[in-house]
Every structure is written in C-alpha cells, then in structure tokens.
Amino acid sequence: MDNTDILNTQKLSDIASQVRRDIVRMVSAAGSGHPGGSLSSTDILTALYFQVMKHDPASWTRSAEGQDAFFLSAGHLAPVYYAVLARAGYFPASELATLRRFGSRLQGHPSTVDGLPGVLRPSGSLGQGLAAAAGMALGKKMSGDVHTVYALCGDGESEEGEIWETAMFAAHHGLDNLVAMTDCNHQQIDGSVEDVAGLDALSDKWLAFGWDVICADGHDFSSILDAFQLAQRRDGKPKMILFETVMGKGVDFMEGTHEWHGKAPNAELAERALAQLKESLGDY
Ligand SMILES: Cc1ncc(C[n+]2csc(CCOP(=O)(O)OP(=O)(O)O)c2C)c(N)n1
Numbered sequence: 001m002d003n004t005d006i007l008n009t010q011k012l013s014d015i016a017s018q019v020r021r022d023i024v025r026m027v028s029a030a031g032s033g034h035p036g037g038s039l040s041s042t043d044i045l046t047a048l049y050f051q052v053m054k055h056d057p058a059s060w061t062r063s064a065e066g067q068d069a070f071f072l073s074a075g076h077l078a079p080v081y082y083a084v085l086a087r088a089g090y091f092p093a094s095e096l097a098t099l100r101r102f103g104s105r106l107q108g109h110p111s112t113v114d115g116l117p118g119v120l121r122p123s124g125s126l127g128q129g130l131a132a133a134a135g136m137a138l139g140k141k142m143s144g145d146v147h148t149v150y151a152l153c154g155d156g157e158s159e160e161g162e163i164w165e166t167a168m169f170a171a172h173h174g175l176d177n178l179v180a181m182t183d184c185n186h187q188q189i190d191g192s193v194e195d196v197a198g199l200d201a202l203s204d205k206w207l208a209f210g211w212d213v214i215c216a217d218g219h220d221f222s223s224i225l226d227a228f229q230l231a232q233r234r235d236g237k238p239k240m241i242l243f244e245t246v247m248g249k250g251v252d253f254m255e256g257t258h259e260w261h262g263k264a265p266n267a268e269l270a271e272r273a274l275a276q277l278k279e280s281l282g283d284y
Helices: 003-030 035-040 042-052 075-088 093-098 128-143 161-172 202-208 221-230 267-274
Strands: 069-072 149-154 178-184 212-217 239-244
Touching: 003 035, 003 042, 003 075, 003 093, 003 221, 003 267, 035 042, 035 075, 042 075, 042 149, 042 221, 069 075, 069 128, 075 093, 128 149, 128 161, 128 178, 202 212, 202 239, 212 221, 221 239
Parallel strands: 069 149, 149 178, 178 239, 212 239
Antiparallel strands: none
C-alpha cells in the first residue's frame, strides 16, 4: 500500500462516516426505515460509487448505456443507497430530508415513478434486483458495451429462490461482466440468518453454481478495493463478492443485532448515534 492508497482509504472512510450520519438522520426524521443493513453496507457502497464504478451522474440515464450500472437488490437498504447517490452528485443532499414523506422521490423502497436519478429499477421484493442485473449484464454483452453491472444482495435475501435461479442463469450465459455482492451481516428481519433458514457455507453454494467467489472484509477499504479489483477478471464466470460485515456498523447500540433491521431511533438515540460518527461533507 503506498501513500496515495492510504489517502484514498482515509477519504473513503470520511465519506462513509458522513453517509452513516445521513442514514441515522434520515431514518430518525422519517420515524421508520432500515438502518441496520444500511450501516453494514455503507463502506461497500461508498467504495463502489466513489472509487470503483465508472459512472457519470451528469450523463446518467436509465439505460446505463456506456457506464457501469448498479442494482440495489436488497431494496429496503434505500437509506444508504439514497445517501450515497446524493453525496456522489445524483441529486441534492437536501432532498435526503424527504425520506418516506408523502410525494417524495425518496420512497421507503426505491421507486422509478418520479425518476430519481441513479435508480435503474424499483426494488424491495427481495431477489428481483439480482435477476434484473443479470438481464442487463447479458444485454451489455449482446450490444458490445464493455461496462460492468454490479448488484448488492443481503444474506437474508439469499434465502430467496430467485437468487438461485439467477445464479444458474448468469453462469449459463457466462456473465463475467456481472459483479454481485452479498452483505454478510448474519442478521435479517426477525433473527439471525442461520436461525431463519440457514445458509451454511455460502461460498460453497456460489462455487457450485459456477461463479467465481471472492471473500473480503466489508469494513476494510483495502480489502474492499482488492476484492473489486479481483472481480474485474473476465474469465467467463460471474463474480460474487462475499463481504463480511457487522449489522448496524458504526453505531454501538445497533451493532450485531437484528433489532435495528427496520426500526428508527428516536431523537435521543439519534443524537447518541451521531456523536459516534464524524461529519466530513456537512450535514444536509
Ligand atoms: C420476496 C420478499 N420476501 C420477503 C420480504 C420481507 N423482507 C424484507 S427485508 C427481509 C430480510 C432481509 O434480510 P437481509 O437481506 O439480510 O437484510 P438486512 O437484515 O441485513 O438488512 C425480509 C424477509 C421481502 N421484502 N421480499
């Protein structure tokens, strides 16, 4: 790691801290939403949007032609998605204050009805986003567009059948331009992932379905960036990055429990959370 890498990871860490502040403030103000998985996947999406993806908010369209594309398959992670999109320049950060308000473009789950820039398709029904990403990856291959398609899934989401239909489809079509990620925080809506349905060795499952599997620490930017680098290999196989993460990362009372999967902190708890998170880009 040289000095430039250290500078980059420090910058990413600062942005991630701001994104975590955004998540806490948005969900608390709305009085509902999904902070736990948003906080666990913050570092992954920060690295993706601020360093890895080849994208341009100014010329972005819903066809994602000539750019990399991202699909949020775990649609309930809308708070982190909106915060990263806003901070990356897709729409003003001030709009984050409208999360879940009547008439807002920032619905509880991503919607395309009001044309929120950066959102390719609605999501929230688990499993669908990865399938859509595979469809776009096939389309890009057929049209000669060399860009990469990314998708983020939850580990609880990986208990959906549609995930495994897509696993077969993508391997069958040799979609090596598809980079899927799983936020392995081991918690889901009403308990631990293992208690609800039991995924066991997730890496063995993806390997058996014909994918390349990369394992990384989802809170260490060097590890995250190395994983994305490895995932660029075009060897005829789709890629799955299994990111090991902590539910609620960065807020002590939310860490490691499913209790904050879909619950908003009150004003007092939000203040306690914000005191743990550094402000870097200015609150909206
Ligand atoms: C098809 C479908 N089934 C069930 C649900 C309800 N649901 C919403 S989130 C969730 C758990 C997802 O767990 P995970 O992907 O691990 O997300 P995290 O708890 O880490 O935020 C479930 C079952 C849904 N949204 N869609």
